Amino acid sequence: MPRAEPPPPYLPGAPHFAYCDGELWVEGLRVADLAREHGTPLFVYSVAAMRAAVAAYQRGLQGRDALICYAMKANSTLAILEVFARAGCGFDIVSGGELERALRAGAAPERIVFSGVGKTRAEMRRALQVGIGCFNVESRAELDVLDAVARELGVRAPVSLRVNPDVDAQTHPYISTGLKGNKFGIAHDEALDAYRHAASLSGLSVVGIDCHIGSQITSIGPYLDALDRVLDLVEAIEAAGIPLHHLDLGGGLGIEYHGEQPPAADALWQAMLARLDARGHGRRRLLLEPGRSLVGNAGICVTQVLYTKPGAAKNFLIVDAAMNDLPRPAMYEAWHAIAPVRPRADVPARTWDVVGPVCESGDWLGRDRELAAQPGDLLAVGSAGAYCMSMASHYNTRGKAAEVLVSGARAQLIRARETVADLWRQERALALD
Ligand SMILES: *Cc1c(COP(=O)(O)O)cnc(C)c1O
Secondary structure (H helix, E strand, O other): OOOOOOOOOOOOOOOEEEEOOEEEEOOOOEHHHHHHHOOEEEEEEEHHHHHHHHHHHHHOOOOOEEEEEEEEEHOOOOOHHHHHHHHOOOOOOOOOOHHHHHHHOOOHHHHHHOOOOOOOOHHHHHHHHHOOOOOOOOOHHHHHHHHHHHHHHHHOOOEEEEEEEEOOOOOOHHEEEEOOOOOOOOOOOHHHHHHHHHHHOEEEEEEEOOOOOOOOOOOHHHHHHHHHHHHHHHHHHHHHHOOOOEEEOOOOOOOOOOOOOOOHHHHHHHHHHHHHHHOOOOOOOOEEOOOHHHHHEEEEEEEEEEEEOOOOOOOEEEEEOOOOOOOOHHHHHOOOEEEEOOOOOOOOOEEEEEEOOOOOOOOEEEEEEOOOOOOEEEEEEEOOOOHHHHOOOHHHHHHEEEEEEEEOOOOEEEOOOOOHHHHOOOOOOOOOO
C-alpha cells in the first residue's frame, strides 16, 4: 500500500500565511525570499490579516456608537500602530512611552484611553496636556493623585473607573485580571463608593466605566457574566446621580494558537449587544480594548535551524530565535505552532524540542514537535504577532529581530535589526579608578 501523504502543514488561525507550490507564502510573497533579504530571526506581518481582524469587530458593532481602542502593548511597533490608526482605531495605552508611540503614529489624542495600575504624575500630566479621551483609573489613591495633577494644570481629567467584576475568565492565571485577589481594578462592592468620591473631586470629570477581565478568553460566557455585573453597577451609579457616558468593556478575546476555538469578534459582539439591548443599554457609547485578537495571528517569526542535536532522552533542534524574541513559552508555557517554510520529504521527520541559543533551560519555543528539518532550513513560528516583539528583551546581548510588513505583493522593513552598537549606545565606559 502506498504510504499516506502527510497532511500539508498550516499555521492555525492564519489564512494570510498559506502553503502554495511547496512553500509558505504571506499574502503575495514567499516567506523564504523575505528571510533571504532581511535575515533571521525575522517577524513578518500581514496587513490584510490585521485589517480583517479589525473588520470583524466593525461588523459586529455596525450601527452602534463604538470605538475600538487597539491595546498596543500587544505590538507597539510604529508602523503597526499606523495600520490600526488608518483602519479607524483608537488606542489603549498603559504607559507614557505608549502614549508617545500612539501620538507619533498619528493617533487622535481623544481616541486614546490610558489604563494601568501605576500611572506616574508625569505620565498623567503629559496625557492631560495632550488631551487624551479617558483615564481608566484603577484605585482610589490614583483618583486623588489624578485630581491633584489636573487641578494644578487647571483642567478636568476625564475618568472611568476600572471595576473588577470578580468573574473567572477561565484563562492562564498570569493573564486573568478580573478576579478578586489580583492587582487590577476596584472591587465590585467598593465601586459605587469610589464613583461617589470621584464625582466629588473638582479635577475629575466622570465619563464612563471600564472593565477588562483577562486575556486569551475563548468563550463568550465570561464576557456576558462581566457585562451583567458591570451593568448592575452602571444602574446603581446612575441611580446615585452620576451619569456614565460610555462603557469600556476591555479586550481579552483569544485567538487560535493550537486548536482553541474562540468566538469570532463579530459573533461575540452580536451576543454582547443582544444582552445590552435586553437590559436597555443598547444606545450607550461603547469602547473596546482588543489587543491579541487584532494582531496575534497577523504575524509569524521566521527562524533558521542552526544545529540538530539528537540525544538519548531528547532531540534538540537549535534555532536562531530564542526566548528573548519569543518570550511566551518561557513565561506562560505557551504553545506556538512551528512549521517548515519549505516542507521537505527527503529527510525523515523526528520529534524535536525546538530551542534557542540563550543560556537557560527555559529557552524553548516548542516541545516534542514532529518536524523534518536540517541545519539551514527555515521554520515559521506561528501566532507571533502579539506579545512577542513587544515583550522582546536583549538578554544574552541579543539584538532585537527585524520586522517586515507585507501588503499584497509588497513588503516594507518596519524595524531594522538591532546592531551590537545599538545595544550599548546608552552605556558608559568605566571612568572610576
Ligand atoms: C492587555 C490589556 C488589553 C488587551 O488584552 P488582549 O488580551 O490582548 O485583547 C486590554 N485592556 C487592558 C487594560 C489591558 O491591560
